[in-house]
Amino acid sequence: MNFQLFLQNLANGISLGSLYALIAIGYTMVYGILRFINFAHGEIIMLATYFVYFGILIFSMPWWLAFIFSIILTSLLGMGIEKVAYKPLRDSPRISILISAIGVSFLIQNLSLVIFGGRPKAFCQPSIFTKMVTFGNVKITSITFITPIIAGILLYFVTYLVNNTKTGMAMRATAKDFDTAKLMGIDIDKIISLTFTLGSALAAVGGIMWGLRYPQIHPFIGTMPGLKCFIAAVVGGIGNIPGAVLGGFMLGIMEIMLVAFLPGLTGYRDAFAFVLLIIILLVRPTGILGEKIAEKV
Template sequence: MQTSFFLQQLINGLSLGSMYALIAIGYTMVYGVLRLINFAHGEIMMIGAYTALFCITALNLPFLAALALAMIFAACIGIAMDKIAYKPLRKVPKISLLITAIGMSYFIQNLFNILFGARPRLFEAPEYLQKVFIFGNLNISIVSIFVPVLTFFILLFVLYVLYKSKYGIAIRALAFDVSTVNLMGIDANKIISIVFALGSALAAIGGVFWALNYPSVDPYMGVLIGLKAFAAAVLGGIGSVVGAVLGGLIIGFSEVIVVAFFPELGGFKDAFAFIFLVFVLLFKPSGILGINYERSRF
């Protein structure tokens, strides 16, 4: 096996895993605070991609401005989703919230299908993001370098917010006990909105860069990607931000390795993420960096 071939797959897996990680962080933060698996999180990613596409094609905005607006719009959608669908059900059994999340997922999918049709739309990257550097047999695109670096700095930012800011302290306190937080004068609903906004903005980033790598968007693009990101969050230890990133990278690498080294199994690459998850959970049910919820959060 050539070293260059292995390095190429390493870079591809790092880029793919970083996109899963960005989406998985939102899953794990919402779960850490509300014990809610927001199955509509993949649709937030899809909304972010469509928003960026609209800003670029209809408004003729530069890519970075489109990305910023996609993040803002996705954050607003995340807050609205919480206010409309989840906030009224805070005190009901968790199964009701879970069913509501699944319902929101299907509602958004079908809404975008009606508005934009099921046909995939081309998402063309700006010229400076289409550049490819060639080092011998290695082909390294700008995006494959930029996404992992961006994910690393986003992870540092999220950890800084959680452990060094007053909002982060409130988020971690809320994850322990909502009633006590309210008694201390903290607006729990405001903090929950911040969590949804942050997680949704990160999902939008993941969606936009996914559309750059696989240059199209469609109303159902978030379904399988969202499930894989959820698997990444569980694999890394749901409730752990670092675990979400680790799980995303592991699943990204596993997909790329299957296709690269076992091409005859390429048709089953989507299943390998969940097969790998099952095997890990058999030996460590809480995930790789699973958290003891009696002692810590995130």
């Protein structure tokens, strides 16, 4: 393999990685606050692509308006899911909330199958995302470098929000301790709701990027990215935003490189993320950037 091809793959890996990172943040924020896997995150990604599709098809929106429409609708949906399926279980054993999440995930998936049908649909491909761009010797489509740029801007925005605003402080406080946060006058219901909305908005952006990259959408496209991004979040250290970014990039780059360098293992591509997950959990169960929490006896 020559250097040029390596760069090409690297660019591709970074692009995929930034996409993973974007979605992984949603997981990590929700996990950070509620300590459970939002199994339905993948389905939120899937719905975001359908919202764009129908925005264009039914309301004849221009693509950019359809994107905004989808992000707003997806955010509201995320908020709604939390209200209906998770909020009533906040005092139940964590296993119940996990089961509920699995239920929501299957419900959305199959409801989509019923409503949208199983036949794949073509996602819009505005020409600005499909142009070939040449950097020196490396030829890539514009989506490959637009993805990391948009991801970078959003990451900056989220990090700023969490670290430098009052709302962000409330989020961090809620993540540390519900009861104390409540005593400090934080409306934790509002904060949790906001976290879901924000996480879903990021998932929507991720979903749209996903659609631009792999422009065939069907009701099951959310499952794999959903699981992989959860893995990215765990690898980086769940609950930790820089960790989710790191995990996302690691997974994206490693996956692309695996296929590029060991084409014989292409069939195992989807299993790779799980292998990585299991290795990380064994070597460092709290993830690369996660803190170790001692159990109180």
